[in-house]
Amino acid sequence: MENDQDILIRCLSVTKQYKKGENLVTPLDTLDLDIPRGDFLAMMGPSGSGKTTLLNLLSGIDQPTSGSIEVDGVAIHALSRRALAAWRARQVGYIFQLYHLVPVLTAFENVELPLLLDDLKRRERREKVEAALSLVGLSDRMHHFPRELSGGQEQRVAIARALVADPPLLVADEPTGDLDRESADAILGLLQTLSREQGKTIVMVTHDPKAAGAASRTLHLEKGQLLEAVS
Amino acid sequence: MTPKAAFNLIPLAAKQLLRHRVRTLLTVLGIAAGMFLYALVESMQTAVSRTTAVQASDVTLVVYRENRYCPSTSRLPLYYEDEIRRIPGVREVIPIQITVNNCGASLDIVTFRGVPPRQLARFAPEIQVTEGSREDWERTDDGALIGENFAARRGLKPGDAFEAAGVRVTISGILTSPNLQDNDVAYVHLPFLQQASRRGLGEVTQFNVRVEDPAHLEEVAAAIDATFKTAEEPTHTQPEKAFFAQAARELIELTGFTRWIGLGAVIAVLGLVANAVLLVVRTRIRENAVLQTLGYPDSAIAWLVLLEGLLLGLAGGLIGAGSAMGFLAISRITFGNEGQVMSITPDPGLFLSGLLLALVLGGLASTYPAWMAVRRPIVESLRT
Numbered sequence: 001m002e003n004d005q006d007i008l009i010r011c012l013s014v015t016k017q018y019k020k021g022e023n024l025v026t027p028l029d030t031l032d033l034d035i036p037r038g039d040f041l042a043m044m045g046p047s048g049s050g051k052t053t054l055l056n057l058l059s060g061i062d063q064p065t066s067g068s069i070e071v072d073g074v075a076i077h078a079l080s081r082r083a084l085a086a087w088r089a090r091q092v093g094y095i096f097q098l099y100h101l102v103p104v105l106t107a108f109e110n111v112e113l114p115l116l117l118d119d120l121k122r123r124e125r126r127e128k129v130e131a132a133l134s135l136v137g138l139s140d141r142m143h144h145f146p147r148e149l150s151g152g153q154e155q156r157v158a159i160a161r162a163l164v165a166d167p168p169l170l171v172a173d174e175p176t177g178d179l180d181r182e183s184a185d186a187i188l189g190l191l192q193t194l195s196r197e198q199g200k201t202i203v204m205v206t207h208d209p210k211a212a213g214a215a216s217r218t219l220h221l222e223k224g225q226l227l228e229a230v231s
Numbered sequence: 232m233t234p235k236a237a238f239n240l241i242p243l244a245a246k247q248l249l250r251h252r253v254r255t256l257l258t259v260l261g262i263a264a265g266m267f268l269y270a271l272v273e274s275m276q277t278a279v280s281r282t283t284a285v286q287a288s289d290v291t292l293v294v295y296r297e298n299r300y301c302p303s304t305s306r307l308p309l310y311y312e313d314e315i316r317r318i319p320g321v322r323e324v325i326p327i328q329i330t331v332n333n334c335g336a337s338l339d340i341v342t343f344r345g346v347p348p349r350q351l352a353r354f355a356p357e358i359q360v361t362e363g364s365r366e367d368w369e370r371t372d373d374g375a376l377i378g379e380n381f382a383a384r385r386g387l388k389p390g391d392a393f394e395a396a397g398v399r400v401t402i403s404g405i406l407t408s409p410n411l412q413d414n415d416v417a418y419v420h421l422p423f424l425q426q427a428s429r430r431g432l433g434e435v436t437q438f439n440v441r442v443e444d445p446a447h448l449e450e451v452a453a454a455i456d457a458t459f460k461t462a463e464e465p466t467h468t469q470p471e472k473a474f475f476a477q478a479a480r481e482l483i484e485l486t487g488f489t490r491w492i493g494l495g496a497v498i499a500v501l502g503l504v505a506n507a508v509l510l511v512v513r514t515r516i517r518e519n520a521v522l523q524t525l526g527y528p529d530s531a532i533a534w535l536v537l538l539e540g541l542l543l544g545l546a547g548g549l550i551g552a553g554s555a556m557g558f559l560a561i562s563r564i565t566f567g568n569e570g571q572v573m574s575i576t577p578d579p580g581l582f583l584s585g586l587l588l589a590l591v592l593g594g595l596a597s598t599y600p601a602w603m604a605v606r607r608p609i610v611e612s613l614r615t
């Protein structure tokens with residue numbers, strides 16, 4: 001954190017407020033956070049502490065009420081809706097707890113989704129999709145539909161989808177929350193590999209201390225503020 | 232979104248439609264029914280304007296007994312022929328006796344036109360005999376030269392005999408003509424028809440007149456009526472299509488009314504597509520938010536929704552307009568009134584415009600759902 005060059009994400013006094021009827025909820029309150037490039041960060045905290053809210057801000061699907069978020073030098077809090085969509089397509093892969101695959105599409109077609117927006121040739125798309133699926137170990141399930149896959153396999157397809165456009169940042173919201181221990185360990189191992197071998201920066205929200213253990217460090221979010229865990 | 236991206240999304244939209252097979256099928260059938268009605272109504276309207284709208288190039292006049300609107304009451308002396316021929320601007324004239332099986336409005340009219348056989352080729356050189364032979368017809372007293380639409384409707388061919396309105400004829404040939412009326416009638420020998428229908432030998436129903444110059448159509452008509460103004464049987468002369476328009480006024484009013492059916496069909500299609508696509512958008516709120524998370528811009532999400540409407544319209548239009556054309560080709564509906572006939576025929580131009588309209592309706596109906604799909608904040612949609 002000494003060297004600015006190594007910082008991928010810099011949040012400065014980020015506040016996010018929601019209106020809930022008459023009340024104002026403030027899940028994030030003047031929060032500061034630096035995430036170095038290549039970091040595998042686990043984020044824990046009680047339910048409703050604003051973990052998902054923070055991930056949404058980092059991944060550019062939501063914008064802070066005040067404060068600034070810079071990712072790789074881009075002030076994403078100031079981008080237009082349209083510019084933000086283009087930015088997401090290149091810079092972030094989002095992994096959901098419930099995978100959120102499109103049920104009418106095969107594993108291959110689901111992973112292909114982010115590439116449809118690019119001016120790639122069909123063959124180039126196929127190569128990238130096959131590479132991503134092979135990376136998550138699902139080369140033999142390419143033409144299966146989500147309903148024909150196990151939860152762990154579905155999540156691996158979702159990771160391949162998040163990876164296929166080769167974004168530097170991956171965010172994952174409780175990616176193992178719906179999986180049995182064995183599948184969860186496989187997913188965590190995969191994320192570790194991506195962090196180590198591909199240099200991906202990963203921000204992972206989890207309730208599971210064992211999952212957090214897979215990360216290189218853990219932050220605790222409480223009452224809109226971050227506390228570094230001492231392990 | 233680039234054009235290539237827009238193209239890449241088409242299979243995705245198609246797969247989404249097939250996700251709810253029954254719903255999609257029902258919607259497509261509904262659109263098809265609407266477009267079927269629309270195409271039929273439009274075909275009828277086209278037939279009416281084709282047979283009644285006088286064009287600048289028209290050269291045919293019909294001379295009729297004044298104030299007599301039905302072939303059975305219009306009687307003109309045969310000797311008028313020579314007098315009409317002498318009027319300046321007249322190129323050719325032919326006496327015609329009309330006998331119809333039904334003098335009111337009807338869907339299946341048989342119209343006999345009795346003419347001096349050797350005069351027909353001179354009066355109407357555009358008539359071509361496609362089956363059988365003209366010489367054969369000229370030689371055969373009870374021979375008939377029938378229009379191709381009429382032949383197809385009744386399944387008649389040369390050598391066949393048929394009877395209508397108490398007149399029995401043998402078919403000598405099938406004719407085709409750019410003059411639409413010809414394609415629906417049966418030309419027979421004038422003396423034969425006069426005898427068979429027990430009308431006076433020296434009398435005909437009308438004279439058809441060809442003028443030298445289409446610009447003088449009205450002038451020549453006025454000159455003819457002026458000639459017979461004080462005669463025992465005064466005449467009323469008008470362009471052939473105007474004659475039809477007048478003779479079939481009620482019919483035309485009736486078909487004019489069907490425009491509302493066409494409009495109703497169009498509105499029903501709009502509602503149907505809008506409802507189907509709106510339902511799709513509602514059930515796919517989170518899925519669209521996931522696509523947005525992957526970096527899909529609003530334009531791509533809206534395009535996906537629009538595509539589903541367009542594909543529904545395309546499928547419904549193909550089936551609806553296509554089956555309307557097939558229906559017309561098979562049934563060859565012919566409207567007739569007082570001896571004038573109007574065929575409703577399939578028209579590729581109309582098929583294409585029906586298809587285009589279905590596409591436009593599909594697109595139009597999904598603009599609101601498309602807007603709905605991109606209006607919500609992504610995080611809110613993900614939380615549903």
Ligand SMILES: Nc1ncnc2c1ncn2[C@@H]1O[C@H](COP(=O)(O)OP(=O)(O)OP(=O)(O)O)[C@@H](O)[C@H]1O
Pocket residue numbers: 018019020025027045046047048049050051052053054610611614
């Ligand atoms: N779109 C929204 N509109 C209104 N309130 C919201 C919205 N999103 C989040 N909140 C509120 O903000 C607070 C933080 O929510 P968030 O989803 O970030 O919590 P979380 O830490 O992810 O919790 P969990 O562990 O249960 O997933 C909650 O009180 C939630 O109700």
Ligand SMILES: [Mg+2]
Pocket residue numbers: 051052053173
């Ligand atoms: Mg959460």
